[in-house]
Amino acid sequence: xxxxxxxxxxxxxxxxxxxxxxxxxxxxxxxxxxxxxxxxxxxxxxxxxxxxxxxxxxxxxxxxxxxxxxxxxxxxxxxxxxxxxxxxxxxxxxxxxxxxxxxxxxxxxxxxxxxxxxxxxxxxxxxxxxxxxxxxxxxxxxxxxxxxxxxxxxxxxxxxxxxxxxxxxxxxxxxxxxxxxxxxxxxxxxxxxxxxxxxxxxxxxxxxxxxxxxxxxxxxxxxxxxxxxxxxxxxxxxxxxxxxxxxxxxxxxxxxxxxxxxxxxxxxxxxxxxxxxxxxxxxxxxxxxxxxxxxxxxxxxxxxxxxxxxxxxxxxxxx
DNA sequence: AAAGCGTGGAC
DNA sequence: TGTCCAAGCTT
Numbered sequence: 001x002x003x004x005x006x007x008x009x010x011x012x013x014x015x016x017x018x019x020x021x022x023x024x025x026x027x028x029x030x031x032x033x034x035x036x037x038x039x040x041x042x043x044x045x046x047x048x049x050x051x052x053x054x055x056x057x058x059x060x061x062x063x064x065x066x067x068x069x070x071x072x073x074x075x076x077x078x079x080x081x082x083x084x085x086x087x088x089x090x091x092x093x094x095x096x097x098x099x100x101x102x103x104x105x106x107x108x109x110x111x112x113x114x115x116x117x118x119x120x121x122x123x124x125x126x127x128x129x130x131x132x133x134x135x136x137x138x139x140x141x142x143x144x145x146x147x148x149x150x151x152x153x154x155x156x157x158x159x160x161x162x163x164x165x166x167x168x169x170x171x172x173x174x175x176x177x178x179x180x181x182x183x184x185x186x187x188x189x190x191x192x193x194x195x196x197x198x199x200x201x202x203x204x205x206x207x208x209x210x211x212x213x214x215x216x217x218x219x220x221x222x223x224x225x226x227x228x229x230x231x232x233x234x235x236x237x238x239x240x241x242x243x244x245x246x247x248x249x250x251x252x253x254x255x256x257x258x259x260x261x262x263x264x265x266x267x268x269x270x271x272x273x274x275x276x277x278x279x280x281x282x283x284x285x286x287x288x289x290x291x292x293x294x295x296x297x298x299x300x301x302x303x304x305x306x307x308x309x310x311x312x313x314x315x316x317x318x319x
Numbered sequence: 320a321a322a323g324c325g326t327g328g329a330c
Numbered sequence: 331t332g333t334c335c336a337a338g339c340t341t
Contacts, residue, residue, distance in 0.1 A: 064337085065337065065338095066338095067337090068337040068338090069336095069337070069338045069339070070335095070336055070338055071336065071337090072335085072337095073336085076337090110338085110339090112339085113338090116339080116340095143339095144338090144339065144340090145339085146338060146339050146340085147338090147339095148337070148338060148339090149337085149338075149339085152337065164337085166337045166338080167335090167336075167338085168337065169337090214337065218336095222335095223334080223335060223336085224334075224335075256332095256333095
């Protein structure tokens, strides 16, 4: 496999050993240089985000992580602030109705996340004394918390050492280490192995490294139009050294949205969100003409617990 | 394990 | 314009 190589340093002919043979860990000094390179870049370029401040509680970090699942930072910022103002602790949210969480979620998208965040708050309140657990396995057991989110909360909020593998990190490793433009569609064991190899040994350093690599992917090593000229890994990057070969493979996505059940669900739920209280069927009929698809979408929302039928032809957000 | 799940912005 | 993408999770 390729690797992040040492930069061709004309100034200091590095005494560091060349890239290690497959299977062997590279020299600590070399790793240390790589870590310093990325950490220095992060120190100078990190965005000033509210969930990264010292005063951000583990709950605040968890809220941010839920909201950031597939939603851009810019749209999360105001929702994050409003959410924490209303529900500063898990117990505050748990004491409120799940429908209120769905309403506060607004237009962030994927509203099931709101429901799961509420359910997580209930679990934290009932099973963890109202404190966000600092144990990775306990985090993973919470609703809406997967491998990434568990690692992110444990790392960012509790400064533990975990492989934090999100879309940004995967892309950075795909390019810098593997030498391809994009990672595979699904996360592979090889990717976890690679990320683990490069993870600093010290928890505190590992935690900062995790967020730093993510930030690099978000700001420089972007999916489209990466700014390689501004990248601290420019000289080491396997993709760069290979001449930045374009992605080869199957189309990575291609989801149409217009006319889908997803769009129908969104329209219906928007009506429920904006109407405080019960909503008659007629109000829903207005926003989606196709009766068959409308019924299917509404059934789906009910099945997901996002909508509650209160009577024949009357609906509301769940209580 | 591939598909379903929202929404808005960038190019 | 349509396509792609955004700190994924669940079934």
